[in-house]
Amino acid sequence: MTLLTVGSDCAIARALDDVAPIGQLEAATSAILAQRPDQIAIVAVPAPAGPIGAMTTDEFAKLTETTVTLAISAAKAAAQLEQPVRIAIVCPADAVHPDHLDGARSVIGAGLTMLVEVAAALPTITINAIAVADDVPAEEVAAMTRFVLSGHAPSLNGTTIRLDGGRDAVLAAETRVEGD
């Protein structure tokens, strides 16, 4: 079993693998084609960037390039291998329920959730996303990622798992407090 980690150079990536992740598009594609991994972890958790209406389009484009476009390139490269490959994409929790205070990450996260949905039908690919809250320990995220990549749940495909301690199960904790 060969695991290759691409994407953000962050604590989650380091908890998965002590090798620095490959964050550049062409380098990631080349590494996948050369190493022929059967497990790929794509860590696409950029730092919080604030409201998207306040961000320039150039800044937003750069963020998209290092997350959604990188993940698409990695998934396409994996599909070229013509061998079974399991992929896990780690993305921000805001991917499932957008947070306008962290809008840019919400939008790229949404793109990543759709990526796993449309890629799940590719014949040799099993792909899922893990949407993580910022306060979840990197080791826990790594453990979930290893489980998703393990093949212990082979029917798990094309879905997004929230790893947020239940934060987004309801609208907001403040709502419950006010209602009490």
Added chain:
Amino acid sequence: MTRRALVTGGNSGIGAAICRRLAADGWTVAVAGRSRERAEAIAQELDGIAVVGDAADAAHDPVADAVRELGGLECVILNAGVIADADLAHTTDDDWHRLLEVNVLAVHRHARAAHAALAATGGSLLMTSSDAGVWGETSIAGYSITKRMVLALMRCLAAEWGPDGIRVNAICPGDTAPGMVTTTSGRREPGTTDGWLPPPLGATVRAQDVAGAAAFLASEDATRITGVGLLIDAGMRASSTGWQTAPEVRR
């Protein structure tokens, strides 16, 4: 006072139908599109103005052009979009970057450009997403990804700009005629709806149906509606086997 709207991608398909519906409802419309000939023809027909340019061109600012010509805007409809017929494995890098630029980045750029004008009038912003953004389609993978991103962008801006008095919503058309499927050059479809899966309501969505939904969301009847992605798909996304319930299939 006459209300003023800008519609990008307004010179064909759903965009043209929206322009015509808004004009019929009394709006003055700025018709934006790449084709000068078509944009000017529709603008002339509707007694509006034409704004010519490519949404993918970062230097193209249809909002500024429309504000300069009309003096302000009560509604901006970011409808321009492109599609690529390919699953993810066959989506080329060029296709993806074109999809991202037109369907997402241009929407972000033009939305930001519209903020001041819409805040000044208490206006609304409407984005064209797709039913494929709600429930994706393998055969149009890149397109589905961009349209999901549009929905998230819409919701974030609705919350962010609500305090400024700006409403932000999206329409999510299903297979529509005439729409992107039947007017986009280079697609497999021969310009007809032959072979389309029938939706539960039986009849394919018409561009005027989508235009009606857009006009409603732009209107004062929708004053308290923001952050909504409205499906106009004749029920196709109501069920994973929705097409099997269509009347002609039952027969």
